[in-house]
Amino acid sequence: MLFRSIFVSTVAIFMFSATTRASCAQRSGVRVQGPWIYTKQIDRATEMAQDMATTMATGEDNVWLVLVCSQDGQMTVSFMHIEEFSYPIDRRVNVSLRMDTHPKLTMPALRVNSKQISIDPGSSHDLLPLLVDSDRSSVTIPDSLGNIHEYTFILQPNDLALGHIRAKCLT
Secondary structure, three states: OHHHHHHHHHHHHHHHHHHOOOOEEEEOOOEEEOOEEEEEEEEOOOOOEEEEEEEEEOOEEEEEEEEEEEOOOOEEEEEEEOOOOOOOOOOEEEEEEEEOOOOOEEEEEEEEEOOEEEEOHHHHHHHHHHHHHOOEEEEEEEOOOOOEEEEEEEOOOOOOOOHHHHHHHOO
């Protein structure tokens, strides 16, 4: 199971890089901490580093929460499906997130393609402190037909996995 998780999360990280048109030439080692799998990539064109971390949804090993922090401090929070989300999603959608006992947050997101939904970068930056400090998070994604799809993610421990993201994107 751990090997499949590492393999699938590495695929998720590479899929994220491909959808953002990053031309990553170098990748430091893939590491694991608790539910998180994390790495650093260097964009060949800009030579800027991106710290990436991902954790799998509980009960749904094809859906992943992916956090990416670029060297310039831009934060992206995405939900990725390894194959594709099996339901229609509008291009612009409001997703709802709940972290531990915090009130539910509704944030604008963009369907990048059939495999990726990304929260608005400004909202992603604001969301990061809650993700870092919470034990778990759940997201609800409405489909185009009005149905709600919910995924839950375990977030702790994350001190190592999110350390570089915390340092660069929480400032």
